[in-house]
Amino acid sequence: MEKTTAKKPTKIDKRKKIIDAYKNYVLEHGKSPASVFKFTKELKMKEADFYAFFSSFTAVKRAVWQKIFQVTLSTLESQEIYKQYSSREKLLAFFYTWIEELKHNRSYLLVLYGTHQLPSHTLPQELQGFRDDFKEYVKGVLAEGEENDEIAKRPYLSDKYDEGLWLQVLFVFRFWIKDHSDGFEKTDEAIEKSVNLAFDLMGKSALDTFVDFAKFLYQAR
Structure with missing residues (x-):
């Protein structure tokens, strides 16, 4: 038996x-x-x-935001091509992949943020963990950009780049949550234009070149 x-x-x-x-x-x-x-x-x-x-329902909402970020990052890091991207391309890839993950949760996010939007003056507590995770991630992207001269090192300003890009995250989310274009193509366009603008501003500009030249002339006296 x-x-x-x-x-x-x-x-x-x-x-x-x-x-x-x-x-x-x-x-x-x-x-x-x-x-x-x-x-x-x-x-x-x-x-x-x-x-x-x-500890509360706010903590549950925080976990949802952080999970979306973690899945986004895991998806990116699983792609060999991502490792070869420039800093600009990495951030573009992040936003496009993040939006794809947000789409899986759109109905849920619309209930919580579709009518009232995210407040512009204060950050909801449930986004704090996501903010910390994103800033840690983007600091690595920025460091790579500085190493290959894609991003200019500027006293005082360089330390604020991560916060500026976090504000861009909020901008993209607010744009996407009210986007009704087919396939959210307007959001894709907003991502491309805003990321390119950010990197153009963080990159070496004509003003930086002028300052470098002025320093050279002063030191060569």
């Missing part, structure tokens, strides 16, 4: 379950849940299980 081995119960990823359930709730109700107690009760989950992973 053959022995039958009992199947081990499938381990449930509670963190993912909470995130997916939160997104579904927002999509179905057009707003965040009223309370963690009611939310977990509907999930047939203990309230303590929620707080084992998240």
